[in-house]
Amino acid sequence: MRRGRPSKPNLTREDIDAVAGILEGWQGKLTWEALVARIGVVLGRTYTRQGLERHEQLKRAFQFRKTRLRAAADAGSRQLQRNQSLDLTPELAAERQRRQALEERLEVLERTINAYDERFATWLYNARLAGLTIERLNTSLPPVARRRSDSR
DSSP: OOOSSOOOOOOOHHHHHHHHHHHHTOOSOOOHHHHHHHHHHHHSOOOOHHHHHTSHHHHHHHHHHHHHHHHHHHHHHHHHHHHHHHTOOHHHHHHHHHHHHHHHHHHHHHHHHHHHHHHHHHHHHHHHHTTOOHHHHTOOOOOOOOOOOSOO
């Protein structure tokens, strides 16, 4: 048994997706501390800023959302005046907000794909320097040797 502070749970793929979803819908001032608090409420687990920031997808999503929130604050008064002058129905306003959230998510995903493309290009370059061929890199993984865990 470990002594000292209790260990924080590791982020699973589902947790990362849930945190990204929280960031996508974030309204108001965004800070790492506020995000950690919201994650604790939503997921029932706590993580540190450093633990969250270690995941590139979350780091990019945080930075992107923060930038968008700043831009939205600058354009917020103009948008409010425009919406009031158009007398948007609640359904249309909700649909506009949904579309904006989807466009933001698409942009985050496109940035993630670009980052993976850059990483792949780096790996490919380094593999070629090391003398590895495409055939060698595409070799299938060996099968996993699984043993029964029960003691029958």
